[in-house]
Amino acid sequence: MSVRQVRHMAEAGGLRVAHMEMLAIAIERQHVGISELVTRMDLDAKRVAFVARTLQRRGFLTKVRDPEDDRCVIFSPTPAAVSLIKRLQPGRNAA
DSSP, X not given: OOHHHHHHHHHHTTOOHHHHHHHHHHXXXXXXXXXXXXXXXXXXXXXXXXXXXXXXXXXXXXXXXXXXXXXXXXXXXXXXXXXXXXXXXXXXOOO
């Protein structure tokens, strides 16, 4: 997907590009930690945490403690996130 398509999807969904990028990663991985998000998004941990909190408040991500390491958290996409991404994908007709 091109940067232009991601920007268009973000605008159509009322989100920023970083939000869409995080949602795409979370949907791809199903369970993702802050460290992986920092690496894949090329942002610092503070910014990644801010984006994740925003997506949690909007109902697009859930956060749980990592069962293997209680110091870490795992983010997962909600059904609302999956629906949003599917609805905004280029080439899909609006329902």
